[in-house]
Amino acid sequence: MKNGTGVHVLPQTTILHRRKREKKKRDWNSIIFQAIFLLPAIAFLLVFMYYPIEETFRISLTRSVGLGDADFIGFQNYSRLFASTEFRAGFMNVLAWAFWSIVIQIPLAFFIAFSLTAYRNRLTGTLRAVYYLASVMPSAIVAMLGRFIFAPRFGVIASLAEALNWTWLGRIDFLGNPDIAFWSVFAVATWTYTGFPIVYFMANIEQIPMEIRESAQLDGATQGQYARYIVIPWVSYAIRIVAIISTVGSLKLFDLPWLITSGGPVHATTTLAIILYKQGFVNWQYGRAAAVGVVIFLLSLIFTVAQFSIQRKGGDVN
């Protein structure tokens, strides 16, 4: 019922009464109230989001250095960007990152979530809290701990190798070897990013109705069969959502590779966001940085639209 005042349930007489009054004049009280209440949010969004979005598109078509005047150069920034090896390396890293997040983190999270819910006991609540702990750690601190583990010579692994006399382990350069650096950063990321899928899958598994579970048990299903035929189909919606969240997260990935390896060695751990930052705030090439921003935006838009269509189809778990 839309009568301009937002009242949803009204006695019949009141409605008639109000309608008569509203025909005569608009309810200015209500309109002013709505405007005042919407104003702060709209002002924030206009100034610090919509205007900068428009600017990003505009700047991405210009060549500008620092705060000086900018020349319009069409799509040159984009074509330069796509031709550069750094951008290609970053793009491939982001894709690899998304792929391995899905292949490694989601099964790991599902295994932990399923085991936690299947063998529920006094420890379960505590374990869930422990598993989520790494997710709330700010990324700068996560990076600090990552360097603490992987640092050459004095890092935990290096000093452990020395104490045990495992020279082969001590010789591995976890952050300086281009073939290994990606995986070191990825390991740190797995540590911090697996917490969310675990609690999310748990919440989904816990919503499996009692009757389904009991009838599976009556039919003599084993633990594995129960997981395979009931739990996985039940959480497939959640799995797809997490896959998309990981993909969009990979597109925006910045903090960990930047703080652990600065995107190096060479371009081994560079990402789209790192390229954006370096172009914009190290080389002061605003145009090219903005072009990277547009690329990140368009790619994440595609995946977010996909997420929405899944949510429409799958229905919310609520």
Next chain:
Amino acid sequence: MKEISLATAGNGKFSRFRPRSGISGVINNLILVILALAVVLPLLLPWFFVFKTRLEFSYSPWSLPAQIQWNNFQEAWKAIHIGQGLMNTFWVCLGAIVCTVPAAGMAGYIFARYRSKVTEVIFYAVLVGYFVPVHMVLIPLYQLNVKLGIIDTLPGLFLPMTAFGIPFWTIIYRSFFRGLPGELAEAARIDGAGHAGIFFRVMLPLANPATILAVLLVFIGSWSDYLLSLVLLNSPRNFTMQLRVAQFLNQYGTDNMPRYAAAAVISAAPTLLLYIIGHRWIIRGTLAGALKG
């Protein structure tokens, strides 16, 4: 429906599939405990090193310290002025909360209770903002802050932060207010309350669970931020906690491991403390947000 899920997310009746044999259950729990240790280990290991001198560490990193040294903590604290960093972060968090929560709450209320074509259109405009990554607008944000004269200031950081937090919390508040019974508002109206009176005296107190979640999660979000602070703050005096952690990483590196470990312990402590106190709320809030999508 919505407000029920907000209160009970991750807290419902548990669907448990009873294991057939006790042994597999024991093994399972053992694996889970080992994996949980792997999560905690990086936070515990620094404690092995923090009480040692540099020399002692290089000879026997894994032994117990011969004598407990506290000066690693002092040095780490002083090296990057952690006290100042905590104050700056505190102001940024406070600013972000004070700006985000009321603005989102008020807008969410209008979108929930004053539904018309106009408000629906505005709601979709806000919703779009939810999908915009802050990475995209770093360059213009920087330029805008320069123009407004708020570059390298704390408001210059928390105002954009607010803009990027508002869409999500507006969505949460909207669905929360839609779940509240309309009869309450109507009763207040009959008692003579105006639009603002209904909101402040009836609806807002009922929205307390959403408000607590918003305050907590906005706090954590601005506490953890790194990228936006990196771009919008320049002078070390204004650095937030996370920027100082990064500064320590770059300036001092891992050569003096005991001091590095002390810095790690100090910088992780506030988050750890907050999590130990509020982990139920934090997990519940994250789930409530995620389940709603």
